[in-house]
Amino acid sequence: MLNDPKNDPKSWEAYFKDILRRFYGPSNMKDIPDSYGGDFGIECYSFSGHVFQCYLPEQISDKEKLTKLQKDKIRKDIQKFTVKNVKKFAQLFEGMQISRWILATPEYYDSDMAMYCSEKSGKVRKLGLSYVSPDFQILLQTESDYRTEVRALQRDSYQLLLNFSHVEEDMAADWISQNLSFLKKIDLKLPKIVDPDKIDQMKSFLVQKYLGYQNLLDHLRVEWPDIHVTINALINNRRSYLEARFLTDCSKQPGAVIQAEIQQLKDDISSEIPTLKKTDLELIKYGVIADWLIRCPLDF
Template structure:
């Protein structure tokens, strides 16, 4: 986490720019340094047309003073955004700005929301070349970027998913209590693992992965619902494809097919959810295999 971000305006600016960069990805982020000639009312923008101006108020406890300070900041910077037309046309190129966002440390009044709506209409009426027809002035805080804040707070762009891990004893108890549920697994394992003793060890390992995977999914659903949806979609796509391959080509070797689909799932998750830790991706992969072996009625 950036030091002194709560008291140092420049530290807060660097911190919120990191949030924006993480949210939109560096390839879609454009910095606007103010070292030469001012920032024209923005400090960074994205290729999605979202422009950001950072502001750390002196205090946030007195709501009336906070709102007055934020209104003043919005007025001053929107004037720069409105008046520096030549500079901004050159800066934005073909990008149309549809959102001007005050990135600040607190949003405590509906009055400032209404003020932003009024300013949105005023800017639209100017018909500036670099402003989109659906232009809006917004106010955002850290609370609007919970995943990014969590990632930055860990000093790395990764999620810290705190879920319950199962012990070997819990796994064995669960197996004893769910023998019927595990019939599919018992039927399929001999076709993957030849040795009986190895099959029992593999069964325990797979059930362990399955239970931890379920706990991980529950934690994602509880704390990061958007990430949960992405993971579930990726998993379902791979499981459906896996089942289709065995339906259409039953002669395929299970080990080779599962290995190939695991790699594709790894690629999907690494691309779609860049904040997942490598250890969590590995657990998801083997949890998916265990889930498929346990639940899918297809024989192979």
């Protein structure tokens, strides 16, 4: 399993090619390995006439620098596509016409690139190359153009990147002050599992994780409903075991019981959803602990 596909150019290329294989189908895609004539200017193409060049800029935070880098990349690779490698492309695309040349990149600013791509596309069409379609266009695409394929890949093969609001310590403190009655159960339980001098610190920590955990669940409910259902089922199953152990097994300390059940929950989730980030899994772990301490009516 790969981690963040935006870590390096080769990871980005492999990731986007996986997206395209899902979109077009493996039998409708042709890879162009680096060994094919050296720097060929494209990395793959579809038999429907779309060629792709994958590009991961060194930085994407500065709008002007990003746009300049992308324009330079398009200029250089279109030069290869229309001048430097004409004979090779004429042979490679014999009987085909390419209607789209696509730069696959993580992010771009459409308003700055649209005119540039349109102008470049017109110049390419005027060259009258045998493998260029009369409706040829240069485009930029990101993973957001293939949402279905990306969701499937993240679910099955790549690290699941969840975009939800995290909770800072001061936000947790404000929430505690506004929800004192809601936190009565945790106030009763914490002294039995935490040293007295650490109760306030642990309470703040758990509430912070609890709120972040709720945000994560809300995000999953909307964007990844199948994963939300799976995680909820695993949590509810483990919570029932936890409550049953406190009713039937008095031989172990509460902290040890909670730790054992939460470790089992982590193992269960990792087995069912191996692409979940470790940080998100840790948030779920502490969120479940906090949720149980806050809501469960059982005392120990």
